[in-house]
Amino acid sequence: METNIPLLEISGLRASIGGVEILKGIDLTINEGEIHAIMGRNGSGKTTTANVVMGHPDYEVDSGKVSLSGTDLLELESWERARAGVFLSFQYPQAVPGLQVGNFLRKSVSSILGEEFAKGTEFRNKLRDSIEELGIPRSFLSRYVNDGFSGGEKKRFEILQLMLLRPKLAILDETDSGLDIDGIKTVAAGVKASIEGSKSGALIITHYSRILEHVKPDKVHVLIGGEIVATGGYELAIELEERGYDWLKNDK
Amino acid sequence: MAINEEARDAVGDYKAGWHDPENSTIRFDFGLSEKVVRDISALKDEPEWMTEYRVKAYNHFKERPMPSWGNSELLKEIDFEKICYYLRSSKSTETDWEDVPDDIRNTFDRLGIPEAEQKWLSGVTAQYESEAVYHSIREDLESQGVIFLDMDNGLKSHPELVKKWFCSVVPLTDNKFAALNTAVWSGGSFIYVPKGVKVEMPVQAYFRINAKNMGQFERTLIIADEGSSIHYVEGCTAPTYSTDSLHSAVVELVALPGSHIRYSTIQNWSANVYNLVTKRGIAHENATIEWVDGNIGSKLTMKYPAVILKGEGAHAEVISVAYSGQGQHQDAGAKIHHLASNTTSKILSKSISKKGGRGSYRGLVKVSPKAENCKLNVVCDALILDEESRSDTYPTMEVSNPSARCEHEASVSKVSDDQIFYLMSRGHSEEEALAMIVNGFFEPFTKELPMEYAVELNQLMALEMEGSIG
Numbered sequence: 001m002e003t004n005i006p007l008l009e010i011s012g013l014r015a016s017i018g019g020v021e022i023l024k025g026i027d028l029t030i031n032e033g034e035i036h037a038i039m040g041r042n043g044s045g046k047t048t049t050a051n052v053v054m055g056h057p058d059y060e061v062d063s064g065k066v067s068l069s070g071t072d073l074l075e076l077e078s079w080e081r082a083r084a085g086v087f088l089s090f091q092y093p094q095a096v097p098g099l100q101v102g103n104f105l106r107k108s109v110s111s112i113l114g115e116e117f118a119k120g121t122e123f124r125n126k127l128r129d130s131i132e133e134l135g136i137p138r139s140f141l142s143r144y145v146n147d148g149f150s151g152g153e154k155k156r157f158e159i160l161q162l163m164l165l166r167p168k169l170a171i172l173d174e175t176d177s178g179l180d181i182d183g184i185k186t187v188a189a190g191v192k193a194s195i196e197g198s199k200s201g202a203l204i205i206t207h208y209s210r211i212l213e214h215v216k217p218d219k220v221h222v223l224i225g226g227e228i229v230a231t232g233g234y235e236l237a238i239e240l241e242e243r244g245y246d247w248l249k250n251d252k
Numbered sequence: 253m254a255i256n257e258e259a260r261d262a263v264g265d266y267k268a269g270w271h272d273p274e275n276s277t278i279r280f281d282f283g284l285s286e287k288v289v290r291d292i293s294a295l296k297d298e299p300e301w302m303t304e305y306r307v308k309a310y311n312h313f314k315e316r317p318m319p320s321w322g323n324s325e326l327l328k329e330i331d332f333e334k335i336c337y338y339l340r341s342s343k344s345t346e347t348d349w350e351d352v353p354d355d356i357r358n359t360f361d362r363l364g365i366p367e368a369e370q371k372w373l374s375g376v377t378a379q380y381e382s383e384a385v386y387h388s389i390r391e392d393l394e395s396q397g398v399i400f401l402d403m404d405n406g407l408k409s410h411p412e413l414v415k416k417w418f419c420s421v422v423p424l425t426d427n428k429f430a431a432l433n434t435a436v437w438s439g440g441s442f443i444y445v446p447k448g449v450k451v452e453m454p455v456q457a458y459f460r461i462n463a464k465n466m467g468q469f470e471r472t473l474i475i476a477d478e479g480s481s482i483h484y485v486e487g488c489t490a491p492t493y494s495t496d497s498l499h500s501a502v503v504e505l506v507a508l509p510g511s512h513i514r515y516s517t518i519q520n521w522s523a524n525v526y527n528l529v530t531k532r533g534i535a536h537e538n539a540t541i542e543w544v545d546g547n548i549g550s551k552l553t554m555k556y557p558a559v560i561l562k563g564e565g566a567h568a569e570v571i572s573v574a575y576s577g578q579g580q581h582q583d584a585g586a587k588i589h590h591l592a593s594n595t596t597s598k599i600l601s602k603s604i605s606k607k608g609g610r611g612s613y614r615g616l617v618k619v620s621p622k623a624e625n626c627k628l629n630v631v632c633d634a635l636i637l638d639e640e641s642r643s644d645t646y647p648t649m650e651v652s653n654p655s656a657r658c659e660h661e662a663s664v665s666k667v668s669d670d671q672i673f674y675l676m677s678r679g680h681s682e683e684e685a686l687a688m689i690v691n692g693f694f695e696p697f698t699k700e701l702p703m704e705y706a707v708e709l710n711q712l713m714a715l716e717m718e719g720s721i722g
Binding site for chain 1: 668669670671673674675676677678679680681682684685688689691692693694695696
């Protein structure tokens, strides 16, 4: 190992929204090439963690550090974080009526990877291959961003963006929720394809072990009440699905 | 004294025809009177009947009270005595840009008009203050009998056509500002498209107010004969002054059976211009009239493009967007009268207000008792960008025939933090994100424009969004 700088390092992170503290001291380290999962009940702070790393303006970071390959993310606006290599697949992607998918993808690739990546045949081929892989019809490109999309279409569109934007760190916030088995397999394949053979990493937020079965995370963290209360391997995810979260709470 | 001495000399020569003092401009003194009206007519060496129209209209204007609706507070601030009603900066209307005076040509160069003309237009007229300074039409269209002139030359060359249709769509008593326009009109476009001729590329008119306290009163008349088609595009700008100018145009469209007129406007007046315009068309059997109307600039705009569906099977569309920024009020909308059976209409209105701007949709759709099986569809969407801004909707439908099928939808939305955050997470700055949302909102309008205009409008809106992030 020539370098020990982690891909994502979160330490002592406390964050609140509207004066209510949600995250109460999160420590989490993801190294290059690793996939981690966060599991936990609704309201435990999973989405808050994702939003704070991405830089949602509604959240206040009270203390702690978040860095990407040694760069302090908390100093950056969310668009700068995106350009630094953070990607968030949203639980509830927002519709932008009138903004064409194809146009939006080209603009986003241009902003994040650079103009030269957004033109020419290379981009077009990559786009064509990616939508084929995800089972998205070509006509999709002329629709408006998330406008009138079904739940499954929204999730696939998030993964399409992940594949085109090639981030260092991909955060997936319940991307598997509401998807059928084929959908979950597609998402898992998309995540793996974007990590494998690269120095990238991923943080998968989920309620279910099913997606993890396909992705095989290096670590699974359990979030309860804004704190990570347990960390383990994939087997922890299985145990959680069988036993629920109460036994962990009792441990605390 | 209504006009300066040079102009007086010129008008004095009325009977023998009109002479322009060499290399000079003509500027009338501020204020309006019957004399001003008669002087304008004399200066233009007009036929008697036109002078009479003007005087009648002037008398009506004098008696007619200000509208009590719309933004009556702002209307009250107009001082008709502090407006210059006629100003000419160029001797004649040229057909070669080289012959247009340098300073005026530079202005139009900067606005990109000669370039656009070369690339994709069938004809261009450029108006500076009161008169057209440049005019051209592609030869092939001319040889097919298409007439595209500025209104003054239209009246000179085709008095019979002008007399037949002038004020036939917008009577001089229609409203106070239409009366004012009829009294003091100058410039504008006159178009006649002969039977069956389809003009594929758009023709464009560009209106520029340059002087302070100027009144621009162009008058446009378009006649599309049976089975013909034309797309007319107009743009307008003015410099920003601390005092107000008035733009009060009248546009009349006559779509004879089976013809198609599309009239596209991108109005980008500076925020010191009152823009009070009457636009109306009559669609005969199976004819189509479309107004594509973009209101970006001005202090106060009151404009409701109208279509009278007079013949069976006629169709009307009014697609409009309005952007109201700081100190702006866009009171815009549409009016459709279904007079005949099997007529259809569609209104799509989109408005954005920002930084205390105010956008109002005011619409009227009427179906007369004798008109069977009409279809009408009205959609109004408003997007409000901050708490200080305002949007109102005043839709009216008067349907007097039960066979009509009416649809009406209205929505008001705000840009949410989550929407902005979503776009920012894809590498776009806050301003870029806002411009994407705004351009997306206007997209149903933008896609109706020729590509060159669509790009320009998007850039314009991106510019408007700059510095809008608090």
